[in-house]
Amino acid sequence: MLKRIDLRGSTDIPAGLLPRARFDVAAALAEIQPLLDAIAHHGADPIRRVTAERDGVELDSLRVPAEALRDALDSLDPALRGSLEEAVSRVRAVHSAQRRENLVTEVAPGGVVTERFVPVRRVGLYVPGGLAPLASSVVMNVVPAQLAGVPQIAVASPPQRATGLPDVTILAVCAMLDVTEVYAVGGPAAIGMFAYGADECAPVDMITGPGNIYVTAAKRAVRGLVGIDAEAGTTEIAVLADDTADAAHVAADLISQAEHDPEAASVLVTPSAALADAVDAEVKAMVDEARHAQRIRIALSGPQSGIVLVDDLEQGLSVVDAYAAEHLEIQTEGARELAMRVTNAGAIFVGPYSPVSLGDYCAGSNHILPTGGCARHSSGLSVTSFLRPIQVIEYDREALAAVSDDVVRLAEAENLPSHGKAVTARFGR
Incomplete structure (x- = not known):
């Protein structure tokens, strides 16, 4: 059901080879x-x-x-x-x-910048x-x-x-x-x-x-x-797992996100061919018993889902960073250490008892996360999403005088002499 992509022996990770939804x-x-x-x-x-x-x-x-x-x-x-x-x-x-x-920063005596949220x-x-x-x-x-x-x-x-x-x-x-x-x-x-x-x-x-x-x-x-x-957009999960992972756990987690939508993406990245075989077998058995079996089958057999074989966990880490999953599970030896090295993911779920469905409901984290590779530049919803930083600048006469020559010099360098004049006018120059 899940197609396989073999990256073992590859020195780079061609983005076009990784499973990805047709998301035009x-x-x-x-x-x-x-x-x-x-x-x-x-x-x-x-x-x-x-x-x-x-x-x-x-x-x-x-x-x-x-x-x-x-x-x-x-x-x-x-x-x-x-x-x-x-x-x-x-x-x-x-x-x-x-x-x-x-945040209040005194840049110089008499010169303060406050950042309000x-x-x-x-x-x-x-x-x-x-x-x-x-x-x-x-x-x-x-x-x-x-x-x-x-x-x-x-x-x-x-x-x-x-x-x-x-x-x-x-x-x-x-x-x-x-x-x-x-x-x-x-x-x-x-x-x-x-x-x-x-x-x-x-x-x-x-x-x-x-x-x-x-x-x-x-x-x-x-x-x-x-x-x-x-x-x-449509949900996605990537699981980085080695031979210490429980195949039934991995299969259940891949299915849990495929249940959302026929376009949902479920990807396993592993250096263990034996785990890949075991997960594939578990998936086939579990899908037959699932309430939304048809939807799940479409999602798991689509181009957005699959199993990626890698040489080792280092290459696996590079693959999941390139994929930039909405949800990333790490079920490996030393999972937390690997999780702290990930740079591109919406949310990371560490170890065998932190499934994505926990984050969907009761982990305390937010499940509104970037998809389609947008985790390379965007983050999940948070309190800070709704806050706008506004800078408030307060300089007194002495603080402005101390930096006035620098302002004039920089303004002249950019051919904006009136910028400099806006400073010197305050000192009768």
Whole structure:
């Protein structure tokens, strides 16, 4: 089921050889750009139209009524509510440590630069609701935004055909976290609504949250008009494992992410051919018993999934760094030491008892992470994602005088003499 790529004996790692999803954001962008343009010019009407066509739901109001949020929380299974509250508690504990204090630096006597960390004023948080309505993504989006001090938080998630509202557990978690501004809008239409505004939804300053390729393309399209977290598309997992790993654990973890979507990526990197054989056998047996067997088979047999054979763990480390996985598991001897040497990954899960699914829910870490190799330059969602550093510069007369000749000299070197004059004018020169 999982194809094999043999890199043993290779001195380099050709990027084109590594498993990767067919993730043509440019093509998706061309497909959804007319919708975004229509929302920019006409507001809610194109949103209602596309929601009727694609979701089978006729929307009178885009916003979810307050009573629907209260009813969802009241009807939530008590045991499930307890698990969600545990997840919220752990995510809050980890993310609370990410809050930033002002940084004050005295550059010279009388010359001070203060860096303030100011929250974004208004954010739009997207929560997927297609094949797997991700109530946990409400937690991962909302908690860091609240801890950052964002004053206005709006959530959007696709309406379900049966109710005309987002998934009931998603609504319940919004209510649990005191988020009252929720919209029954999904996909690129939600991104357009957040970016341009529509009906009751005022434009936001930043959009975060995972989604499919069309959501990712829409976020790319509006980036600049608004801020975005990262291009967090269809999920992926890479597992670096040696012959100390349990094949059943590795197989279960690969399957767990393949369960998300037929386009999900599951990759094993190992120097052990014996482990590769054992994992392959375990995967075949486990998939037959899985609830979403068809979806999993498509994902595991696609070009985005596979087993990569390497000479040793050093080469394996180079491979996973080149791959830059959203989720990276390390199940090897000396796993922590290897984990601390990884440079490109959204999140790293160390050892046999830290599966990715723990991070999806209750590790305390955030599961909104960069995909498609974007972990080379982007990071997962955090409190700092919602904070903007603003520098405040305060120099007195003596401090400015001490550096005035340097400013004038640098300004002349760049042929900007008025820059220098702005300093010398303060001293009658």
